[in-house]
Amino acid sequence: MAAIVLKRYHNFNGDRLYKHVEAFLPSYAQPRFVRIMDVMQTTATFKHQKTHxxxxxxxxxxxxxxxxxxxxxxxxxxxxxREKYQKVVSGEIRL
Structure with a gap:
């Protein structure tokens, strides 16, 4: 999964991201899920908090x-x- 914060006034473009990922990343490094966040939480030393x-x-x-x-x-x-999530979990949609 990739968690991203979009720049102000920018919208997520799934087609464009897919093309970019396919062109520049090997299959094992391609994120299967993307989470759009308002702000990335960091520690006091500015490391991303990933455990949550x-x-x-x-x-x-x-x-x-x-x-x-x-x-x-x-x-x-x-x-x-939610419907697609159930299909992914059940294996009906393969990743």
Whole structure:
């Protein structure tokens, strides 16, 4: 998963991110999930706090921020809804 903070007045573009990831990252490094955050939480020494992100995982029931997942048939990152989450967990949608 990648957690990102968008620049002010910018919108998330799943198609564009997918093309960029495919072009520049090997398959094992491509994030399957993207979480859009308002602000990245840091420690007193400016390190990113990742443990709470890892604990929350990618469950849209827990996370209130926008979540997207890499959907290869569409060549895009698409919103992770509760229905799609269930299909991912059950294996109906393969990552």
């Amino acid at each position: 992100l890892a604990n929350e995982g990618f469950n849209p029931e827990i996370i209130s921020e926008p979540l997207y997942f890499m959907y290869e048939p569409a060549h895009s990152y698409i919103p992770l809804t």
